[in-house]
Amino acid sequence: MSVSATHAAGPPAGGPPPSGRRNYARSYWLFAAPAAVVVAAVMVFPWLFTLYMSVHDWKVSGATPFVGLANYAKMLSDDRFLWAIIRTLIFTAGAVIAPVILGVWAAVTFAGNFLGRGIARTVFVLPMMATPVAISLVWTMMFHPQLGVLNYLLSLVGLPPFGWVYDTTTVIPTLVMVETWQWTPLVMLIVLGGIASLPQDPYEAAVLDGATPWQRFWHITLPLAWPFVVVAAAIRMIDALKTFDTIYVITLGGPGTASETLNILLYQTAFAYYDLGYGSAMVVVFFVIILVITLLMLGYRQKGIVT
Template identity: 55%
Template sequence: MDTTQVRPFRLTPNYWPFVLPALLVVSAVIIFPWAFTLWMSANSWTLGQASSFVGMENYLHLFQDERFWESLWHTLYYTTLSVVLPLFLGTVAALIFDAQFPLRGFLRGVFVMPMMATPVAIALVWTMMFHPQLGILNYFLSLAGIEPQAWIYNQATVIPSLVLVETWQWTPLVMLIVLGGLAAVPREPYESAEIDGANGWQKFRYLTLPMIGPFLMIAVIIRTIDALKSFDIIYAMTQGGPGTASETINIYLYNVAFSYYNIGYGSAMAIVFFILIVVLSFVLLIVRQRTHWAQSGDEQ
């Protein structure tokens, strides 16, 4: 009698039928557009005319373009203010809402409402508020005896005015991130600090701040990415004006590609801007890697 056991037939696991559709979608949505943009950047192509290969000419012209460097400075200026101000105000708001007081939940809900509004609607409302003669902001300044300001209609104040709108909209997001960090902070170190006679500032400086550091870093990364790609509010309020005083790289790129129809030059600008974002993201990730979760608070 044959005692040999017949082993059941098994198929070798093959995951490609599940992975392939996702790869095709990623290639169609992400890889192909960037590859096509890279190809366009190596061509002189004005919309409606035939393209011609120029190699690196668009990139060489880009680095000689004073308007590009001006737009780069505007982008960095706008991004820096749009990160620092919401980070500071959001942290202060989180510390306030972390305390126990009546109607805390209701006031939290009211505080986060700006981030739910659409950017174009926000831009239209703030444009009316910034009006030199009819705007309510200048009316409030007049009550305090301050001269009316030109706001977005003055080259010196247009970017700070746009940052004011950005800060109003996205401070609640930073507040929510930091509030989540405060909720995860253990209370035992504070009890030990109180026994040692630490005051409020010392507890914040040596306990709270190190332990919410990773959450602050997350807020910095999110706000930096969002501010760098900001377009809708700036375009709806100023279109890069007055003159080119608020023209960031996104606005300049849009004007070059869709107002002047210089697709090749606009594509080269998009590639350079993408490289700058990748480098900045890499730096932020390195800083993020060196920020340890809640370990600083344990070491105090």
């Protein structure tokens, strides 16, 4: 066998890779290193530093002694923290269920052909385009007990004024209404994309069998589009758990602490009371809650796809 043929055959099986291939592998690391450094600086380091602060009695000024798990143990006896978790879960449940139901209904509606569908769909998604702070300011003016347009409209039909965000019993449902108004279009777009990709054969067969529109929706559209509904619900749930700007701008957590969710409480603890150690512990616990709920949602979706 000639020398050229030997080189063409390459290294023996199980032997070391050619030196050129090793050089290429090193070059890959050179390209990935800047991105890895940025990720570590932007994401990894802040979380490690938050964990570090959570085990210290970290104040803005003075010493920061190590306290171990004392900040985490303090949460178990902190009624304000426990009630903040309950309010967060209630707010999240409402801010997920209502947009998902209305978003699925809107997606099914816009999936049909009717006059002016394009214009109606454009108008429907407009609330999602505005910033939450701007929307919150507009809704705050509308909720005003004396000058707000909502109570004025109620007076036109003979109804008494409503408490809206100024009543401890109605503030959470009112905030859920604002979230629903803004983020139902997002659910609609996700589910509408799923419905547009569904096969048409089952619908044609159902029409031939005399199925009603409700039967076609319940037995064909919803089961086939269910993975998209779960994805929309997961995205909405993560966003609702993290909601801060809408609640803070409209109510500041009030009246009293009636709308003080975990986001509002940890912000007040860290930046109003300057207890950064306890606030960091709240952040860690909140992150664990979000992670667990998200993994449960994604696991449920994956199980639904497999089955």
